[in-house]
Amino acid sequence: MERDANAQRCLVTGANRGLGLALVRQLLARGGRVIATCRQPGKATVLNVLAGEYPGHLHVAPLDVAEPTSHAALALELPLLTDGEPLDLLVNNAGVLHGGERYGSVQAVDLEASFRTHAAGPFLLTQRVSPLLADAARVVNISSELGSIALRREFRSPSYAIGKAAQNMATVLLSHALRTRGIVVVALHPGWVRTDMGGASAPLDPQASAAALLEVIAGLRAEDSGTFLDWQGNTLPW
Template identity: 65%
Template structure:
């Protein structure tokens, strides 16, 4: 049974990814900041006994990364092949809306970088010993992280941090290549979530299913690519 770990799993796209992974038969570790308040996840735990584990993770705190790494072998078992992560989806992210030039704050930039770029990079580094050889790492980025695609001034702290996540994805590709681990930077589309808003065009379940198809179809030759939810390449 494949083991998948999803961050930011308590709502939106993260929750949809958890549901899709459970439906196809994976064992899932759902990480979020406040497991006790993750009502949807906790209901799913009851519906999938033994296959869904909800664990705490503060993505902005490296100590929390190492605490998660210590907890995982206890959850997954220590036997070879049982205690390894086959798929890590770095989904958790933050977007500070309403930013205007001249009013962008250092606090927003720092929070965005810590959550959207530094967090996924350091978490992957911390969990690397627990990744299976031939595993896959999917970093949920955004088309707004494309430097070539910028056409206006908007959501600067988000865009800057997602561009940094794209660079982190390519660096991780090289760091993990000797273990044949595939690293992807994936744009999920404009998803109808709390972050995406009600006018977004893509339901979370559809985005999740499409992303998993892209991940499943990716090989080591695709490692380091920047793709959308349909597997189409995006300009850096």
């Protein structure tokens, strides 16, 4: 069944810039009520301006997705931010990319940071807030084609790729854990997006990617849970 983003209650992580910020803007424009998280809300100037423009519809909250104690603090605050209403959409978007990695000099600290941010963090956060999700809610893990084992043809961005591959497994496991409640969990590749992470050469504007992703999300069906899709709704190989 197609779902409209209008009036939905949404939680978006990594929302202070890039794709996360674009998703927040578009969810608000569609009438959604959004909780936008980032590590330092006091420095999230654009989000705080948006909160003033959408009073009562946007709350900016602190979250370090790599830290389970931060998940717990957010879970305690969420009922206050949603007036006790359940969440319809959770977008695990926060990400980290360590550029310039070369074989022979990949650092354990970078691998660990990627795993905690891209795989363990979204898995544990979803687990923590799942009692606050509506039945038939959507959980979206912003993945990447770089996390596809089948598509790899070169040594590139190993920490990021390994973290995203692990995130894809977390997506499938979460889909099984939440299936009985009708909650759909998917991994979505947003395309190569022109952000701080994607770089200036990327062909996709963040707003265009965000709009396409929201269309895919709105059209998700129960049978789509546990799949890996791109921003155009095409299935990607694991």
